[in-house]
Amino acid sequence: MNVTRIIDAFGYVIYGALAFLAVWGAYNAILLYRSLAKKSLRDPSELIDQVRELCRARQYEKAVNLCQTPPYWHSALAQLIAVALRNRDKGLAKIQQLVVTEFHSEVVAGMENRLGSVSTIVRMGPLLGLLGTVASMIAAFGRIGGSEHVNPSALAADISLALWATGAGLLIANPMMLIGNDVHARLRRLRDRTERQLQDVLEFLGADSK
Numbered sequence: 001m002n003v004t005r006i007i008d009a010f011g012y013v014i015y016g017a018l019a020f021l022a023v024w025g026a027y028n029a030i031l032l033y034r035s036l037a038k039k040s041l042r043d044p045s046e047l048i049d050q051v052r053e054l055c056r057a058r059q060y061e062k063a064v065n066l067c068q069t070p071p072y073w074h075s076a077l078a079q080l081i082a083v084a085l086r087n088r089d090k091g092l093a094k095i096q097q098l099v100v101t102e103f104h105s106e107v108v109a110g111m112e113n114r115l116g117s118v119s120t121i122v123r124m125g126p127l128l129g130l131l132g133t134v135a136s137m138i139a140a141f142g143r144i145g146g147s148e149h150v151n152p153s154a155l156a157a158d159i160s161l162a163l164w165a166t167g168a169g170l171l172i173a174n175p176m177m178l179i180g181n182d183v184h185a186r187l188r189r190l191r192d193r194t195e196r197q198l199q200d201v202l203e204f205l206g207a208d209s210k
Helices: 002-039 044-056 060-067 076-086 092-145 152-209
Strands: none
Touching: 002 092, 002 152, 044 060, 044 076, 044 152, 060 076, 076 092, 076 152, 092 152
16 A cells, blocks of 8 residues: 555656646747847848948947947847957958857857757656656556455546646647757758858958958
8 A cells, every 4th residue: 555655656746747847848948939039130131231331441349349239239140240350350261160169159059958958858758758657557556456346437537647647748748849840940040041141241351351
């Protein structure tokens, strides 16, 4: 009987872990979409045109300050332009290398870490749910074995509770998998779009350095 109670308690711990996974997944998803929104610019041409004019006037510090003020300061493009401007004397090849390093270490790294958490939730959700189902089934059959009279309603309730653990794990994992795939796609689009936009800046920056 004591073993059955221990298994019951273990099953409820697993339900608590599933609830934590759901909350943790939702938290990471919200932060990922917020980060993507901050890193993107609706109208990058406005920033590029202003930076171009300042560079033509040799006002590089003002161009850097522009990239670090609202509404541009959180965007990936402004962050990379600022790096390029600070290192404009190092040659175009070195600037491109520094920009790539900045993009991966400062722009993408944090989001990739959160994507790793989402991937972990996708894998752990079904496994924890299955573990909860097994534990609840063991407890249910333990009660059946320790009782002379089996109550069909109580048995059905125990089995239903056990199966809900697997269902909860799948309910957590499936949306997280869709969110992870969507964020991966948005990250690729952000990278490709930023590379194209930054190429315009590097072209006139390279022309100014000649």
